[in-house]
Amino acid sequence: MSLKTKFSDLLTSMPPLPEYPRPLLKRNSYYNLNGYWDYAITKNNKMPSTYDGKILVPFSPESSLSSVNKQLKPTEFLWYHRVLHDPRVNKNDRVLLQFGAVDQTADIYVNDCHLLSHQGGYLPFSIDITDQLITGENSLVVMVTDVSDTSYHARGKQKLECSGMFYTAQSGIWQTVFMECVPSTYIKNLKITPDIDTNSVSFELTIVGSDDFSNMKDKNTIAISKGSANPNKGNLIKKEIQIEEDFLTKEDFFHTSFTITLPEVHYWSPENPYLYDISITYGNDVVESYFAMRKISIGMDQNNILRLFLNNKPYFHNGLLDQGYWPESLYTPPSDEAMIYDITMIKDLGFNMLRKHAKLEPSRWYYHCDRLGVLVWQDFVNGGSSYRSWFVTIFPTIFPRFATLIKDNSYRLFSRTDEPGKEDYLSDMKCTVEYLYNHPSIVLWVPFNEGWGQFDSIKITEYLKTLDNTRLIDSASGWFDQGCGDVRSLHIYFTPMRFRPRNRALVLSEFGGYTLRIKSHTYSETTYGYRHYKTKQALTDAIVSVYEKKIFPGIEKGLCATVYTQLSDIEEEINGLITYDRKVLKIEKKRIQEMNHLCMREASKMRKLQK
Structure with a gap:
């Protein structure tokens, strides 16, 4: 079924996503390049002489909002073209061309001159195009290739043959493109x-x-x-x-x-x-930014139980898994208002944290978390070759204790025999930390999730600490714990919930996944999720019950954080608190608000236990 949110209905003027995309380093000079570009999909890497039509940047060609609605294949080439004009008033200035993100490999040409080849679909990059600009019209061409899940590159939850908990693969430009003029220094x-x-x-x-x-x-x-x-x-x-x-x-x-x-x-x-x-x-350069005074750490209460601390006091993280997908635009939020809607909705329900799962967002998403007050657990984007579902899903779900005995230097089991892929992962980790370091909302890094391309977790955790020692690390979220990092991280969907104090802070980093199908608001007739319910009341009963019977008692025993799966439905996966089109809240709002109020009241007792 074709779905869309109300936010795409608001795209009546160009360009889409006109807001300044980089709030942490803002200049007055800003030339938004979003809007309609020429596009073509070819079988070879020869620059086309004609184009297939128009694509609405920054929405990927696989999305309906792009006006293309075509899947880029791993053997194909996606071309973008548009005309630029020199934006400078002061001819001594430099002109920077900025891309928020292009999935997966991008080659940039200005006036037929190849300036840069950038690999990696999740991180921003910049090019000084000053010396290539001429008076009048200038040609900007971007060539994109994307092998998606057919190789070891970072891909998150994207899959060419999507189903279940893996979603439509997207490609190309999916974040804002803009120019800015800067002085020579x-x-x-x-x-x-x-x-x-x-x-x-x-x-x-x-x-x-x-x-x-x-x-x-x-x-x-x-x-x-x-x-x-x-x-x-x-x-x-x-x-x-x-x-x-x-x-x-x-x-x-x-x-x-x-x-x-x-x-x-x-x-x-x-x-x-x-x-x-x-x-x-x-x-001659002037930039605006912001910061916050906050500290995230681990501390011990008077019962010798480790707790997560915020600003030197125990603080319980009560959050949701957030995958960041949209029905009409996939990876790209359809508008600034769409991002704000998700964040304010979870705040209104009484949650205080989001775990951003297997994806990086545009900087404005984190900015809204910063200013609205939401803690963020940030996953690094997973890669590696094709995953073995029996190993990363079925076996650890049924036998979670045995999964902790497996060492992640068993590279073949973890789909990580690729040496270039490991090098890419480390490079992306460094760039991700640099990209997001200044956002105060981010309080915890998640290097690996459920064995998806996991490798050498102890070394990776040590390396990550050298990049950022101001945040906590959930080294291996879910199954294959290697005894490192700041937290002991559990995913519990089917087995009994038992919480015992550990030598690391104890967090329930995934649970729930309960489904409710809302007629006319689902993506397909296929249902993926755990424990199916038929009414809002039944779904709410189930969520409240697990909090009252397991989460509340678990806090006293050492539980420091929870991540319920999940914020919204996504394609076949209909276990969200809200439908994929963001039009129907699937739970009884007042009861969830009261549940979260009681959760934080229970957690507030930890403050009284602090030394």
Whole structure:
């Protein structure tokens, strides 16, 4: 059945998704390139002389919202074309072409000059196109290939032959494309690390260019303001940026870092998502950003039970699994309002966390979690060759204790014999941390899920800690625990729930999966899920029962977090709290709100147990 959300009905003007796509590094210079482009699908990599029609960027060709509705095959080539004009007013500026994400391999041409080949379907990339621009019309061509699940590349839940818990494979441009003008020396990256124990925040700037502004105090400043929601908003601090004498130099890149102590501190939490605004001037470049003062850690209560801590106090994470799929646009949220809807809905129901499953989102999704106050557990995107369902699903579901005895250096069992794939995974891990590091909502990383391309978890966890030691790690979510990471992570769908204190914080990182089919709001006649119910009341009864009988008592025994499967239906998988088209809430709202209120009240007792 063809489904769509109400949000795509609002796309009456161009371009779609017009909002600034990168709130953590925002400039006044912004030229959105979303909209209708020429497209063609060919059997070879020869640039086409004519095109098949129009595609609505940034929606993938497999989606109905793209106006194409065709599956790109692993042996085919997808071409995009549009005309650009030089956006510069100051001819000394540089022009950067920015892609939010292109799945899977993208080759970029400007005026028939090949500028970049980028591999990886989930991460942003940038190209300086200044030297290729001419007066008048310029030709931009993007060539895309996507082998999807036929190889070892990161792919998440995408599958060419989709069914059950694996969904329609998508390809091509699926996040916003834009241009911006920057001065010859500009801020390429900003890394922000808060420290609530010292009431300070550290900044690291990556600068591109050769101009020397080190002695120009009025040209290098940072201003930190009170949160944008504060009625008394104003500057807390404005100071010059001191350039370190021993800054690192590499070609045209250099780094400078500094730490600022705040005169007053407001902690960030789901109940009070307080954000500080920043304006940074470096030379002729001005960027805006924000940060939050929050700390995530592990601590012991007076009964010697490990707990998850937020801002040095025990805090229970009560969340939902969120896969980030949309019926008319697949990976791409149809609008900014669509992202906000999902986040505010789960907050209104009383949940405080989302586990973003096997996918990265556009930066604006995390921005909305930052400002609205939702904790995020972020999966790294899984890869590896074809998975053995008997090994990664059936065996550990029935015999979970035996699954913990299997070491993940058994590469063949885990579909990880591919050395290039392992290297790609490590490279993507580093880039993912860099991409998402500044978002305060992200509190926990999930390297592996249920053995999907899992390998060398102990080494991976150690490496991840070197990239980011400010967040927690769920090293192997689900079955094949290797005894590392900050949490002991359980997936329980069929076996009895038993919670005992461990030498790591205990989390129930997946459970539930209960289904309810809503007529005229389902994708197909096939049903995938666990424990089927026929009414809203019956489904609500089941969810409330498991909380009252298992989750509430489990908190006292050491349970620190829960992740119910899941936020929305997706294609054949109809175990969401809301339908795939986001039009029907499948549970009784007031009862779920009361359940979550009681859950957090039960969890609040942990604060009284803190040393």
